[in-house]
Amino acid sequence: MNEQFLTVSSSPHIRASHSTGSIMRDVLIALTPAFIAGVVFFGINAAILTIVCVLASVATEALIQKFLLKREVTINDWSAVVTGVLLAFNLPVSAPLWMAVIGSVFAIAIVKQCFGGIGQNFINPALAARAFLLASWPTRMTSAAFAVDAATTATPLALIKGGGEAAGGALPSYMDLFMGNVGGCIGEVSAIALLIGGIYLIMRNVISWRIPVIYIGTVAIFTLVFGQDPIYHVLAGGLLLGAFFMATDYASSPVTPKAQIIYALGCGILTGVIRLWGGYPEGVSYSILIMNVAAPLIERFTMPKIYGEVKDNA
Amino acid sequence: MDIKHSTFKGGIHPSYQKELTKNKVLRPVSPPETVVIPMSLHIGAPCNPMVKKGDLVKVGQRIGEPNGFVSVPIHASVSGEVISVEPRLHPNGQKVMSVVIKNDMQETISEEVKAKGDIDSLSPQEIKDIIFNAGIVGLGGATFPTHVKLSPPPDKKIDFVVLNGAECEPYLTTDDHLMNEYPEKVVHGLQAMLKVLGINKGFIGIEDNKPEAIEAISKAITDNDQIEIYSLHTKYPQGSEKQLITAVTGREVPSGALPMDAGVVVSNVGTAAAISDAIKTGMPLVERIVTVTGSAVKDPQVLTAKIGTMVRDLIEECGGFSEQPEKVINGGPMMGIAQFSIDIPVIKATSGILCLNKKDAYVKEPSLCIRCGKCVEVCPVNLMPLYISEHSLKGDYDKCKSLHAMDCVECGSCSYICPAKRTLVSSIRVAKREIVANSRKGK
Ligand code: SF4
């Protein structure tokens, strides 16, 4: 046996088995039930749109890293795939494919790579791209997305906002909301699918319970206090998708527990305010984007107390 | 006996791999042909060799003269002839003046070695002298001279002694075997420490993955109302000094301070057993228990080895390498030091020799931080390793200091957990070194 070639490196000498790639793959696994629900309720177009977003995101990442930044191409960390899927999930199924491509390029090129790549983007790329598309092509982004039975042309939240049946559509039942038999964006319709995915992420320790539970809880309490149906507000619209998959984005949310709690509270209150009094029926994406911007500040003001910290007399 | 349960905040659950040696029977290594005893077996100034080539020495005979207060004497671990006094490779990676003894296999014991009586009849100062003269240092790995630990300045009131039997490092079962085999020595040594400090409250903390050791120690303290046992949640770094103190006493050691500032003295169970030997038989610290383990070792074992036995001999005692070793580590996988040679002696700090094959030693190349926050979650000190590391890499050490880099206990939990495989603790170590260097310069 030859012991001339022993490796000498600093401790620790063992590492956990997970990696950036394995975490991103876990996120994709968690998104699968919602994907299936999207295809079931919206048809094959939902799948096509998702695939286009993924391909466009991955291609953008690879091209920028290879030709513009001239550094190692890291698409094998699966993070661009996640961004693509999340963007698609935030689009109505009627969105044209060119919009999906533009959104993906925007998310990866402007929001992610311009700020230094993975971990450096201070806002969620998929949400920023959605906001960008919404501002650029408002009618196409909000134009009704049809559930299979085409019972309703407006999303449930738009219906509540417009005053229920008076607005021209029957409010879907809790059961329909829970299963996903409603209008909305591709990834947000099925509460049960999102819950399964979210619980998977928490169990796999990919995310902590703090952000989703506090975010959802805050929205429920807030809407209840202001006389609305909290179950409706939790199940309908993008809250579950946002709370489990968007607000928990590593790069754009705080890393410390205390800051995460404040951040999630902020997301919840803003969502409630926008939904009840704002111009949009939905408030999840803007709330998260606003809190993304505030996250570094929250972190700075809630520095954790270290072990044995003594009050500074200076 | 009532056993209390406790733990600390943060920490990780690595794969413990203790089964490799857990059920092996503790046994001595076959007597080595030669031993190499470095004159640096403790933290602090090295000893001056007191013997020269050609001298005959006996087991337990003093061969290294201590140098200063934070220093203890060094003794011959075998009897025989000194064949050279020369610099030899030390596990710290440097050449250190060492006494090389050819073993005559007679095990002739020095006249200096004799029983010292019992704790009750000895005065605290006498016990402290015995501990000093026996060359006893912290056997957990820090090798800080024990008599110094037991001499707190008069303004520091000590309330408790906490014995560390956590053994939270994966792979190692050294302390586990010691506690199973010699519980009465551990308890006796702890009583001696209590007597030196003039106090009557001692704790022994053991991780709950060692039920046999907990059982053995519990039995040994049945009639003892001074000593309590704590069953600690199995989690790394449960045995880190400060985390242990908090788990057992509920006290926090102030930032930048020592355990004694919280009124606690912490010592390792192996150290306590060595004190017991020094009192009962008079034999100084000339041997220790070493776990020889890992995927590259044919037959992992827990061995009692004379200080100065070559690591090569230990590995041979375990049937040699089973495959090409990629890494040989002095200590455990979390805090141990990787060696570039196996021609190094067992020293007082050698709790284990871990030989990893290529697969187990493999660490992926680091990639960009994804801000997952896992390093923050596991840090037992509540630091933000990602930021300290980021500023350290940029050379902004003042920022590292304000992020409390100096409080890092270098447990390695953050590097372990990081999915991007960032070498967080290495860069924090660099920051700590720079901060110390800057404050020396008076900046
Ligand atoms: S564990 Fe690694 S990837 Fe996660 S925040 Fe810490 S340094 Fe970044």
Ligand code: SF4
């Ligand atoms: S920062 Fe230091 S104390 Fe905290 S986990 Fe990393 S090595 Fe351990």
